[in-house]
Amino acid sequence: MSSPTLPPGLAIQKADERIMTLNVGPQHPGSGHMRIIVQIDGDYIVACDPDPGYVHRGEEKMAEYRNYVLNIPHLERPVIHDSCNILYPYVLGAEELLGLEVPERAKYIRVIASELNRCVYTQYWLAIYGIFLGHSTMFMWPAGDRELLIDLLEKMTGARVTHSYFVPGGIRNDLPANFEDVCLRQVNYFEKRIKEYADVFYENPILISRTEKTGILSREKAIGLGTTGSVLRASGVDYDVRKKEPYDVYDELDFETNVMKSGDSYARSRIPWLDMMESCRIIRDALQKMPKSGSVRVKLKPNPKGALGSVYKRVESGRGALGCYIISDKKPEPYRVKLSVPSFRNLIALPQLLIGEKLGNMPSVYWSLNYWPVEADR
Amino acid sequence: MLKDLITPQNANVFVGKLGDILEKAIDKPLGYAINWGRIWSLWPVHIETACCSVEFGAASSPRYDVERFGIIEAFGSLRQCDLVVVQGTITRKMAPRLRLVYDQMPEPKYVIAMGACAITGGLYFDSYNVLPGIDGILPVDVYVPGCPPRPETLIQGCMLLQEKIKRMKARKFV
Amino acid sequence: MSVIAPNFKLSEFIKSILDNLFWILLIMALIGFPAIQLVLFFIEMPVINGELLTPFLALTWLIDPSRSLPIIKAFMTTDLFRVAAFPGFGFAALIAAGTIFVERKMLAKLQLRVGPFYCGKIEGILQLMGDGLKLISKEIIIPAKADKPLFWAAPVLFVATAAAFVALIPVAPGWVVADVDVGLLAVFAVIGFFPIITILSAWSANSKFPFIGGIRALYQMVSFEIPLILSLLGVVILTGTLNLSEIAASQSSFPWIIFLPIGAIVFFITMLAELERIPFDLPEAESEIVAGWLTEFSGMMYGLVQLGTYLKLYAFAGLFVVLFLGGWSGPMIWPPFPEEIITEGIELGPVTAQFPGLPVFSQEMLNGTVWFVLKTVGVIFFILLPRGVFPRIRVDMLLDLGWKKLIGLAFVNIFIALGLLYAGILGPGGIF
Amino acid sequence: MSFKKIRSKKCAYLFIQKLGFKAKLVGELAGNYSTVVLMFGFAVAAMAPALVISRMLSPRKRSNPVKFLPMECGQVPTGEGRTHFMMQYYAYILMFVVFDVVAIFLYAWGSTILYLPKDATLPIIGFLAIVFGAMAFALHQSGRRDIW
């Protein structure tokens, strides 16, 4: 992990004179909820310092005051549009600590909900990626098609984004009547729609030439930096928690992981799109294999107490492996909850990727890291 | 007799009266027109403060499309904007920046507090890093509750704001 | 808690307008008409219909509509009318306004949404007015360390330069503000002013993002000026004139785009770049440099820059039409005026008033204008379309495109034109 | 000379209705251009009031000095706005200055080509060849990053 070097021809004579410091954010269309301090020499970025923490709300501290159930609304707030997935490891861990056993049907419904949520997240990410590339249609189409799945989730859980759907011991309420048909119809249409993105986004020569060969993260670097999710898989490492360490019923479902070798922004932006198609496949498969009836939730005692010990659970969220480390000390409240979030893990790659890039590549490289600032800040 | 009437004082009074009448006459239609323009062209500033920005984005997506109300999202610079939608939690790190953004915007400007966090702190009422609502730092015009508010609720909030602008005085003085 | 004043009623609004009308009429009667008379007495008047326009005559003409037509016609031949209204500023601003509306609606349709809808009841056609009124009543912020004269002047100069560009575009045979015999060169000269205004305004704002944006704009406009100039040389070679009206007239049988498609494509791309439209909107790339050189402009200043941009868009589209699509030429679709209108004029029902010599514009001119507007709108559509389809490109790619690919293509175009000329297909003694 | 000859010979080339109007008096031709200036002036005269009216109508609050700082993404700005700053593409501007001349120069040739014998194209071909050489070199140079 040698320190990044400047590109040839960029040695600077008098640093104070030619370098301009730009604050990108927090009020900036290309920063999200964070600030990136970049220093540019002409058109080239020579130094970059991400400054997250604008949405740091102390979730982990607050989780120490609430019992296992009341924590649920809190812990899904970091990624409200991927709320099923961010709750997933916590719920799995809490189930292990509380010694609960989830009914079969609930497991399938959880998988469906989390895959739907993954698509919803990815579509939103794609939409913002469009804004960052100056492509307003690329914002509108995914943001619109995303609503199809949000509609499904709304039918399942009653809420558009913050579902609070997973609880220790299962899910909160059963699927509505006639859900399978509606789900199949809308997911099929959704899949058809996202395939249409190819012409305008992914095979658009301008987009390709803008993102290809920019911000290249080599395989070794990707591993060494501990990146995860699409960033990792774009660099040629085939690692998906759903495959490697299947939780719930993922080992019974039929899907592939997508890997690309090049490790540039283009690969990083294309992998989530391919993943969405796999998600559609998983949803259809799960709808088929799901037991048609049965209980979906084990009844919890009020204020359940966790067993003494600790668990570390992880799942594959829309951004990558999401771990949850819970320490319990036999009280109704967990002693410590730590979310190991993929955004925070991917953020470390940002300075590495940006230095030496052109200023025009900054938004695309930054957002191709599949970064959601609120999650990183917790 | 007529000569007595035409004095400088009387002329002054006459001109003053004329001015008053003119101002009154101009004030209302002009104010109405200006307010009408302001109603239909609310450009929100691009500041995301927390997770409510997801639903703010959804509100400008094709399904809800706030551009129907003349609200365009894609404005980069705060100098051209007139609406701050505080999209959620204001942390102690963000608060001074938010205030600065508000200060740097041109008059007239409006504030919508979106989400429980922006109104009272919401879920984070006991967090160490979150402000209990933004009333302390910005004058809020409309509160939009929810966590996050549905886009419909946000649109309803915008309509309330339009209603409010309609009833505001357009200018202090000509 | 905010206090809300009672609602403002539409009836009061109407009443206040009536009030105003009353006052305006009163002031007109008391001050306006005497003033006009005075002016008419002291100013040299034109001769219309063989009569010297004396004040009394003018008054009678004001009363009798049929006699006022000559005045209008005489006014329409003046430079002021051309500059302010028809082929000049008013016409261009109207098309620019239409463009903004169409752009928003079309983009919305492409993105499967509605676009402006509620402002102005019918599909949001008054949206632009709303924006304009808002902008004009918005505070203008001048940054503290800005260079004030330049900062104030930049938006106005921008509009003015765009207007000067508009002045060179012929709309119909004989209807052009400035019929200049080196019109094409004049166009290049005017285009050359935009980078200067941009960089000056960017420099004057004394802020980082405008400065970067201004420099980007400069690079962009400057680099694409050369392919722009070269891509039009083909047309000049084939017509042998630099006068835009003559170039347009030379295409009465077929437009040059048939023979010089490469030149047209190159010109179109450079046009997009000069207009700073997506995919070449780097100077305003909001995700990189906030709003580029417009970052510090607030209120009406921003509005003026937008107006200038769209005037420029109209002018470029018009130039494309004139150079490659045959300008105003097209089959006659305007219905001919009935004989009696031309000779006798119209009789208006109960109040018997005759308007002899009514068709203020000739049939050819109206037809030409219709064709010109139709073609321009078509070109504008194609200028607007990429905004929905392409992302923004990067500075180095842009410069590469301009300097390597487009200049090469422009020379290919020149050699095609030369080949056509020397092979005897076009030109003196050619087949066509 | 040849140009006059062709003009008198009645050009068979029908596209051109008339050849350029020639001024008898000094400054006669300038009248055509005055309308461009008039248009420029009209736009200034019409748009400057817009700014003035806007200044009159708009509410103004200047109590806050922060408002007049340069805008920098919600951050109190640091450093100089107009820094000594340059992008790496200075070479393109240098090239522009030279090739702009060349490009407009070609119009002197392009607009006369109809009236000239064919062998008059040779000098311009030579000229272009030289300029192409220079341009190739310049483009090669401008690809370098260290020019600014």
Added chain:
Amino acid sequence: MANELTEFVLVSVALLGIGIYGLSVKRNAIRMLFAIEIVINAANLNMVAFGRFLPHSGGQTLALFSIAIAAAEVAVGLSLIIVAYRMYHNIDIADFRSLKG
């Protein structure tokens, strides 16, 4: 008034004078470039004026030629100034004298 050659020549003489004043007084390299431009323009004006009054195309032709050369000169001149500025961080001609050694 404008129908006479003399006026144009006089204007050009005035410009020439101003240019020479600038060249002799200013030490700012960029200002000196301005002065040079003014002198060149005075010359161009003369050329075109004579070309118009003794109707001959040579005047305009030479003026075009001169403008083109001026563009080349400015490009080289500014490059020189930039090189010098990069070395000395100043644009004072007096500082550049040490260029010679």
Added chain:
Amino acid sequence: MSSESEKETVEKKTEDAKLTADKVSEKPTPAKKPAPTKEEPELPAFEKGIADKIVEKFGEKTTITYVKPDRVGIKVGRDDVHEVAEFTRDVLNYDHVDSVSGVDYPADKEIEVVYHLSSYTDPTLSRQILEVATRAPREDDPIPGNDATRLPSLRDIFYSVEFHEREVFEMLGVYFEGHPDNRRLLLPEDWADLPPLRKDFRNKGR
């Protein structure tokens, strides 16, 4: 150290938990697909092997906290953590750190920092998480960066801990020696209170 007794209880409890967990994971897969989860009985042996390797190398310096399916926990003294990390990277093939969590134990007057290691390159380790815990002394009146709460930084071994360690530094006041960039990350620039994740820092009203 008083934590030993606690550790034993933890071990017992986790064994119980493991049993229940086994039961849970056996139930839903009766006969559908035997393939992927077939080696489940052997797995603890594999994890045991990892644990044994560490114990073999370091002996007394490390203690095994627990061995569960796919999870191994070890505990190291603060002086040896660097060495152990190097060993896990070079010999055991763990190549990155998933998460770094700081846990405050006011009763023990210690702060624990837990590294969760996992591996992308070694396919046999893809299910594994190795938990390396180490403890630093805790001070009641912390002056972050300038007191005894210090640990060696693992950044030169696992680059991926860079931001995590910055976070732990500001959240618990553990100074990492050898970390090049011990700056504040998430909290406001003017934060002057206790590090917030310490147990004696109370949220308002709680």
Added chain:
Amino acid sequence: MGTATGIIKALNSGIKHIALKRFTLRYPEEKLKFVGDGYQFDPTTGVGIAGLKGRHMLFHDHCTGCQLCSIACEGVAEAIGMVKVPEEWKQNKKSIMPQIDYGKCVFCGLCVDACPFYALYMTNDYELSSFSKEGLIYTPAQLQVKPTVAQDSEIQISARGATHG
């Protein structure tokens, strides 16, 4: 040439979309339908499942004033406060009932889950924006009001794209 075909393809796709139907839900005129196909909402009583993100509805005759909802909410957002209701309502012995501050409520539905007497439900009435913070506090009397359900749009998929109808 790949570039050219790519550009043409993109333009083509863009133009094709101009012909598609608009997806927009024209909100103030149309509202999303929560009734029927798959939605978990009971139009007759006006109540939905606990996750539904609308305001609450309180059945006065069921509420016993047991404060369980308030206790549940304490861990979430402290949105519920118990207030005295007029004695003459005679709904429950302590004559206290929940009052919800929607400036704080996050619509998690945990209070609904917590209520043992099925007195508290969530509805689909989401139009809660207000000019003032006080306007966001809903007293038991306001909570009793049954929301009107005049909503009829849902996503429909046809050959010319998805629409609301």
Added chain:
Amino acid sequence: MADAAFLALSVITIGSAIAALELRSLVYGSIALMGTLGGIAGFFLLLDSPFVAMFQLAVYVGSIAVLILFTVMLVKRELIFKKIEDKRRKFVGIALMLVMMVALGAVILDSGIKQITTDEPAVDFREIGEDFLTYYWPALILMGLILSGAVTGALVLARRVDEENGQRVN
């Protein structure tokens, strides 16, 4: 009309020429220089040579002025607003200027130039191109060489020599 235009142009040209040299800020100086160049273009128009006039506008104002502005913005902010001139030489310069103007003016007014007036039609701009391609073609080639040499030389000059130890400190 033409007289008024001539007067206005003279004032603009000479005034802005003085301003270009004397204004404190280099940026405003460049703007004033643009005024001079534009004024000269106006004279060209008055002299019925629109091609040259437009050439002047496009080349001088459109590109040379841009290059100058750009270079001005490249130098340090203090230098833009600093007056660098010789105090001692100032009066000498002014005297030189006046002497030259008076002398040349006297010569001109004295010479036969005053008699030259014309009624001939102006030269058409197409004749310029014709000239270049026929009579002046060696000059055209020469110009090509000069321009090529200029761009090559300018680019070679503008290249920055990297310093080896110039790594930035951060």
